[in-house]
Amino acid sequence: MNVMYCRSLTEYLRRQTREVYIGDLPLGGNNPIRVQSMTTVDTMDTLGSVEQTIRMVDAGCEYVRITAPSVKEAENLRNIKAELRRRGYQVPLIADIHFTPNAAELAARIVEKVRINPGNYADKKKFEVIDYTDSTYQAELDRIRERFIPLVKICKEYGTAMRIGTNHGSLSDRILSRYGDTPLGMVESALEFLRICEDLNYYDIVLSMKASNTQVMVQAYRLLAQKLEEEGLQPYPFHLGVTEAGEGEDGRIKSAVGIGTLLEDGIGDTVRVSLTEAPEYEAPVALMLIDRYTHRAGHKSIKPICNVPINPFQYFRRETQEVSNIGAQNVPRVIADLSRLSQIQYADLKCVGHLYSMLLDKFNMNDLGADYIYTGSQPISFMLPNGLKEIVDYPAWLNSENRTERYPLLTPEEYLSSAEKHAEVNFLSITIEDLSDTIIQSLKTDYSVVLIAQTANEHAMAELRKCFFRLMNKGVKNPVIIKRSYPDISAEQTQLYASTDIGGLLIDGLGDGVYLSTQDLANRAKLAWLEQIDQLNRLSFGILQAARTRMSKTEYISCPSCGRTLFDLQETTAMIRKRTDHLKGVKIGIMGCIVNGPGEMADADYGYVGVGKGKIALYRGQSVIKKSVPEEAAVEELINLIKEDNRWVEPVVPELSHV
Structure with missing residues (x-):
């Protein structure tokens, strides 16, 4: 198989990317792998956002992302930035945008970088399957182009960088209809926007392919690197992250499986570890992952691989014979x-x-x-x-x-x-x-x-x-x-x-x-x-x-919180975990807002999503089952939903054991 997604499968070599300046701090090229995270304070809370940003910077963050769900939050980024500069902090700020092009266009005039999600920047997801012809598909691309060009022009004028950040769970209906819920769909979602940028000679771009499923995440980044090479596009730097990784040990393991796998092959120019914890706890984990590669280049040589017998863009388990209960179709x-x-x-x-x-x-x-x-x-x-x-x-x-x-x-x-x-x-x-x-x-x-x-x-x-x-x-x-x-x-x-x-x-x-x-x-x-x-x-x-190869416990796909969050994510996640952590193999999404709702928890069996102050929507897969449940009753209603599907088992009270 022709593999171009990394420079070598046996020698540690960083992927060669173009350098992109985010403020005065460059990313990609020969620069170190950068660390970043995202605030969880309401963006309208200027001092709270500033104090949290300072804690993040002191913990090792080199870039800080702040949500701007509407124009008013985008405008308040000006106050946050001014206060940080007044206190002597020059950290580049990144505006996180979903659904609101007008907020992105304003933020691009204020901060050093804007992040847009190609799945919802110019689309409103309706979970509809539409049979597009080539002409109707092109008409959709023309519509996106018209909506996106103003932001690109503003970024060029103000020297603002941009991340085109695809999320596995928020692909547009257009992409899903043509490519399906696949790594290829994720890549094409970003390339649609990237081609517009290149047509306008705008190259200050960072790309990401984030997913909660580590297999999908790794395959998408690899495929993106391969596609950029095949199409002769610029070698843009990559932002790495496993979205909605969760908390504690599980969140750290999941992040390392996804991010570390790519770092091993020299892929990745900036890292964000997404934990359902205070954001200042994310940077040390990212640093620990990154620091492992500081002196990796001098490792003992490994002979090159002449024949790659796997498809790095699709999961297939190696064919083995069964020995007792090992190999073949047995779990690892x-x-x-x-x-x-x-x-x-x-x-x-x-x-x-x-x-x-x-x-x-x-x-x-x-x-x-x-x-x-x-x-x-x-x-x-x-x-x-x-x-x-x-x-x-x-x-x-x-x-x-x-x-x-x-x-x-x-x-x-x-x-x-x-x-x-x-x-x-x-x-x-x-x-x-x-x-x-x-x-x-x-x-x-x-x-x-x-x-x-x-x-x-x-x-x-x-x-x-x-x-x-x-x-x-x-x-x-x-x-x-x-x-x-x-x-x-x-x-x-x-x-x-x-x-x-x-x-x-x-x-x-x-x-x-x-x-x-x-x-x-x-x-x-x-x-x-x-x-x-x-x-x-x-x-x-x-x-x-x-790695999605043996499910032995409940999996929680919980977002790391941000200024859009409508309830206490850490407290709620702990409460749901306490009631459900005996449900082996069940995947539960816990999302702070509708932006990180049905899309971001695409891989979950059930979802608990904030839709308003004190109001929760409950999902089965990506379908909403109960739209506005009072928060105090929502956990019990979630359990009732699991019971309706005959997936509930009563927790076993442990017997006294000899110690």
Whole structure:
């Protein structure tokens, strides 16, 4: 496949883009990857907006975006900017525009950049399917051109930059009718407006392709880069973001899966992490993602890829054979590393999602129960709960009394030289250097082997991807577990780095499981190990969910709040989560206003959307079911809606367990 979306799949190289000045702070070109965020205070609250902007800048934001839903908010940007300058803050401001071209035209005369959404700048979404002919479609483009040209001319006159920011959930009916709800539709939505800009010789443009679904988001950015290259358009810088990522751990994991996957291939010139939290908490996460690439260029070399066996613009899972419950159509599995514990006690399995009940004398597994545990050279001395399997080092397996109930982990040397193996499942630890012709030929006829792929290369995702490509090009169909270990970094860095390295592979359909190892971590007390194992186990399931490859819990598609928000998003999200976080696989959108309503939560099963002060609209998919529910009754009504669809289950009260 002809892949032009990045400069190299094996060498870390930044995508070469044109430089765009936003005020006095340039973006793209050879400049660092910039950090930005968006205020959540009402734009008419001048001092509140100024104080929050200052907190954001102090936290690391280099650009600050402020919503301007109407002309009055756009006009007040003048007061906000003046007060910031009076206090000595020169941060470039960006006006966020939806539905209101007149507000954009005013804001473009005041701030350094305007963001428009091509899905609703000149369109009012009616969710109608229209069979456009070529002539009627062109008539729509002519209408858009007439409406958009005034803004372009103002931006040229005032030296104002523009972001053409497509959102997956707010594609116009015109785009949906011709291209569908697809990455290609997202790209074409932006290109319609971009071609008008180029016709007018206006090039101070930044592009974005934001979605809550990480697969769609990554595919759209890649396709956009490819299309710009194919059509000979300018290499515009990209603004990266996973929209409505949510809060806490889940929001950070989801952001890293989407944003990190693109950064790995050198794509991205500015980053906004969208969390349902105060905006000053977003910048440190973005900085942590970006800083990883400051010195990446000197990584150990990886041989170029001659044949790309996947479609980077569409999800297909790598074809594998089934080995026990791994590979083929099985969900990706989770391996938890318990090898650093001296001996496992009953309570210790709680850290991998298996809780022992003394009352019933049995284990209960929660939704984050690991599928396999690795115990290294110290096999467990008691019977494991049903469904949990044990992996041990090959010498320990040979010395084990019960070899059928546990599986060996072999090195390549042990695999090639040992005659005695498990009859059904054998795990083989490999790096890309281990994939010799001898190993590959053996794997082609050995249907008991599950590979555990790992790397010590700093450019880890690229080398592991190369490993997968070699297996695919050689016709090897054994399942592969992705193993990563992160010594000497913080828990927050581990969260983001693992989400990037593993999530980036899963998004391309590569990987049949996750194995986050503790082997390279420093020694610590037993209690700290249990906490570490619990964190890594939750992280493993979180990555699988964020990459949309294994749904193990409720997913919340919640916007990060802005000046348009009509209720307390953080408080409401916490309240809805408390009532619904046991609904495995259900996706709930929580949107502060109608702008971020049915469109932005396009991927959700149910929606909770602010439509007025104290008023909530409830959605099933993109269809409004109840239009004006009092806020105090809305959560209960949401639950009733889920019950109507027979998707509600009563939460299980946990039994007392031995600790």
